[in-house]
Amino acid sequence: QSALTQPRSVSGSPGQSVTxxxxxxxxxxGGYDYVSWYQQYPGKVPKLILFDVSKRPSGVPDRFSGSxxxxxxSLTISGLQTEDEADYYCCSYGGSYTFFGSGTKLTVL
Amino acid sequence: QVQLRESGPGLVKSSESLSLTCSVxxxxxxxxxxxxxxIRQPPGEGLEWIATTFxxxxxxxxxxxxxxxxxxxxxxxNQFSLRLSSVTAADTAVYFCARQRRGISDYWGQGALVxxxx
Numbered sequence: 001q002s003a004l005t006q007p008r009s010v011s012g013s014p015g016q017s018v019t020x021x022x023x024x025x026x027x028x029x030g031g032y033d034y035v036s037w038y039q040q041y042p043g044k045v046p047k048l049i050l051f052d053v054s055k056r057p058s059g060v061p062d063r064f065s066g067s068x069x070x071x072x073x074s075l076t077i078s079g080l081q082t083e084d085e086a087d088y089y090c091c092s093y094g095g096s097y098t099f100f101g102s103g104t105k106l107t108v109l
Numbered sequence: 110q111v112q113l114r115e116s117g118p119g120l121v122k123s124s125e126s127l128s129l130t131c132s133v134x135x136x137x138x139x140x141x142x143x144x145x146x147x148i149r150q151p152p153g154e155g156l157e158w159i160a161t162t163f164x165x166x167x168x169x170x171x172x173x174x175x176x177x178x179x180x181x182x183x184x185x186x187n188q189f190s191l192r193l194s195s196v197t198a199a200d201t202a203v204y205f206c207a208r209q210r211r212g213i214s215d216y217w218g219q220g221a222l223v224x225x226x227x
Contacts, residue, residue: 034212034213036213092212098169098209099158100156102155
């Protein structure tokens with residue numbers, strides 16, 4: 001199974017909203033809503049920002065939201081801030097296997 | 110606060126085996142609530158799930174790596190380990206260990222860079 005497909009890059013201006021898609025197959029998601037998203041700054045450890053499609057760990061701003069429809073999950077960041085510039089990865093759990101997305105570089109213009 | 114720390118050689122020769130250990134503190138590997146896994150990231154590339162284990166020894170492997178990977182757990186030392194055999198330059202990466210549950214990796218180690226040399 002290949003990685004989940006994400007756009008290579010997205011960009012937005014401060015205050016705007018951006019959405020990052022994460023597309024797979026039924027094998028990637030296994031009929032579950034076990035999708036998580038990670039934020040990674042260059043040279044740093046990935047940080048969990050969403051799990052179970054749309055739940056936020058403690059401390060993650062509500063500017064980060066998630067959704068899923070069929071075999072496509074999405075991460076939306078509203079009210080973009082310069083500190084949001086980072087790489088973002090989706091992740092799905094299909095019951096036995098875990099799949100990461102190809103990664104999206106977010107540039108805040 | 111759960112903390113994980115990877116340890117192992119930073120340089121491995123091509124065709125040999127890579128071995129890494131993840132030491133867990135602030136939590137118990139014997140917990141029935143969590144799984145424990147390995148994830149890697151080649152330089153400049155994305156994340157790749159390698160394998161996951163449970164305290165009972167149940168294991169789950171990335172099909173693309175399964176023939177070369179072994180993950181094991183030592184509850185007495187509160188550690189789990191990764192072994193990747195027959196390495197090539199394509200296995201050069203930062204290797205992360207993480208606490209997992211339903212594919213969610215909520216606590217990560219700092220990562221260990223492993224370079225495969227020819």
